[in-house]
Amino acid sequence: MNLSEFIFKLETLKAQLDIPLLIRAYQFSEKAHSGQMRKSGDPFLYHGLETGVILAEQNLDSATLAASLIHDVVEDTIVTLDQIKAEFGQEIAELVDGVTKIGELQFKSAEEGQVEYFRKLLVSMARDIRVILIKLADRLHNMRTLQHLAPEKIHRIAQETLDIYAPLAHRLGMGKIKEELEELSFRYLEPQTYQELEQKIKASKTERESLIKEVADVLKKELEKAGVKAEITGRAKHLYSTYQKIKRQNVPLEKIYDLMAIRILVENDKDCYQTLSVIHNLWEPIPERFRNYIDQPKNNLYQALHTTVIVPGRQWVEIQIRTQQMHQAAEYGIAAHWLYKEGKKQPDPLDKRLAWIKELLEMQKELKNPAEFLEYLKLDLFQEDIYVFTPKGDLRQLPLGSTPLDFAFAVHTDIGYHCRGAKVNGKMVPLTTTLKNGDKVEILTSSHQIPHQDWLKIVKTSRAKTRIKQWLKQKETQKTAVTGKKNGKR
Structure with missing residues (x-):
């Protein structure tokens, strides 16, 4: 794809964009990436054009598209962020900076590395959600051309896409991108099964x-x-x-x-x-x-x-x-915010579509153990959901595999702490029961009931596990303090 094809594509999409700005961004990228080629044999700057088209198809604004055209220049050329700021202004420079910082991190097998990677993604999203939208488009085009890489690199990138980027696209409501990322990952990870x-x-x-x-x-x-x-x-x-x-x-x-x-x-x-x-x-x-x-x-x-x-x-x-x-x-999820709204920046920070990002950042601070935070991500962020009902008919959303005890903690921490039993669809069931879509769940409580260690084997959600561990730790601390006082009196 060259510049004229790119502009023609934008025109067919009937996107209301600042074309002169995008031409300037293209020319800037062309000069910066001069002589650089991708593994496919295409000029490096074509990747920016393809990334830009994906974002245009998602109805993103001109600043986002301009940033996508030059998103690799700081990482892969001698161009500095200050030069981008001088040429295109603060907004576009910050978008490029956000994408560059994510690109500097590689997905690692070590849990600490994975947690840091997720943390960087979350912080970037909290500052400007468009950073992750550029990264998703960047990843999608890379997946479309993945066949040109070495087999071990193909497998790593495809697995990373399935583990991180497809679930993120899903949580952002971007169905089209999520589905294509999953299809491409599946094709490369399990080619025989796919065929x-x-x-x-x-x-x-x-x-x-x-x-x-x-x-x-x-x-x-x-x-x-x-x-x-x-x-x-x-x-x-x-x-x-x-x-x-x-x-x-x-x-x-x-x-x-x-x-x-x-x-x-x-x-x-x-x-x-x-x-x-x-x-x-x-x-x-x-x-x-x-x-x-x-x-x-x-x-x-x-x-x-x-x-x-x-x-x-x-x-x-x-x-x-x-x-x-x-x-x-x-189809477009959070990107639908920019549809027909050229010039708008971030959605309202109170936008419910972004509330989970803040929740994850808070949970990451609370869960000091990297393994626990990764478990929380896999279960509560990326797991498929089920929908169950309270006795009053209110709907509750839980990760697949959840139990009545998970439901109790989802309703309220105190209900979880004092849960002594549960009814599912009007019948008493063990707390180990796996809930199904459409179940009506009633929690029975007692002021005498308290959490115990075995509950950690029952619950599936990290929210419930965290609350139980906090309670057990608090009781252990109190017990130690009482024992210390008694020993001090002797």
């Missing part, structure tokens, strides 16, 4: 596409009758998510019934529910697979209605219903 799965799915592609078209045609007619304006599309589920489902359910591909999904985009919330009603009147729904993410958004603020129905031939079809605004948020 086998791809071939099996292709074998039944025509049949599945025909089914989806039939269902979509029926839906279109019925929604028109109901007076609902809708945009209906069918899509194949991504290979990595299908692979994860096969592993999680321990079943062959033939037992995975929802390899394709129908997406319906409507104008407002009311139309979402009316569409759902039309669907359930047409086909038999599977109740346990219904999700209302409009009333209870995911932790990345994803919103939609999900339902799975049984169509003629006993086939399962998953249908997602969302508004256009919800769709923008699902």
Whole structure:
């Protein structure tokens, strides 16, 4: 890709950008990277252009795109940050500086190194979320051209992408980038499994596409009758998510019934529910697979209605219903903040989409042991979630594998401390029970109940483990103090 192709791409995206600024950034990068080539044989500055296009597709602003074009110059050339500041100003210089500082850290096997890497990412995100957006785009283009590297480097980068960057994209709500990062990582980490799965799915592609078209045609007619304006599309589920489902359910591909999904985009919330009603009147729904993410958004603020129905031939079809605004948020996540808002900088610091960053930084300070913090990240940040209900019908979000005791600590620390038992769906269950999506959980408490060491073997969330350890440590400190006083009196 050259400059003219880059500008043409921006024009086709109808992005409202400062083109003269981007041309200046390109020329600056071209001069700085003169003579430098990538492993692919392409000029080095092409990488900046590709990174910029990815960000333009995510609706980012001109400053972010300009920074992406020159994001490697400080790290890989003799250009200094002061020169960038003099040429492009403070804002763009700070973005480049943030990306450079992340780039200086390598993902290490040592726990301390991993924790420091995450800490740098979190601090950068807290200062300006656009830094991590540039880094995500940078990583995505690197993954697209990964085949040019040595095998051991390919494996390391692909694993790092799956462990760090794809989950971060997910938490930022950037569905398109997250899915492509996962697909590319899967292809490189398990090439044989990837190819086998791809071939099996292709074998039944025509049949599945025909089914989806039939269902979509029926839906279109019925929604028109109901007076609902809708945009209906069918899509194949991504290979990595299908692979994860096969592993999680321990079943062959033939037992995975929802390899394709129908997406319906409507104008407002009311139309979402009316569409759902039309669907359930047409086909038999599977109740346990219904999700209302409009009333209870995911932790990345994803919103939609999900339902799975049984169509003629006993086939399962998953249908997602969302508004256009919800769709923008699902596709672009935090980047949707800049859509049609050229010139805006950070989202509101109180934006709920960024609250988890502050929470992680606080937890990192609290958890001095690097291993504990990494466990917290893997369980509470990057783990798949389940959704369970309180007795009053409120929805609670927990990591997959959580127990009633995890639920108790999620509700309130004191409820966790005094938990003596639990009911799930109205029946008494052991505290070791693994909760499932849709469970209704009631915690029984007693003022006489206190935490004990065995609880650490029951809970899965680091939040619960941390609170239990704090309580046990406090009691041990008190016990030692009392023992010391008694010995002093003798």
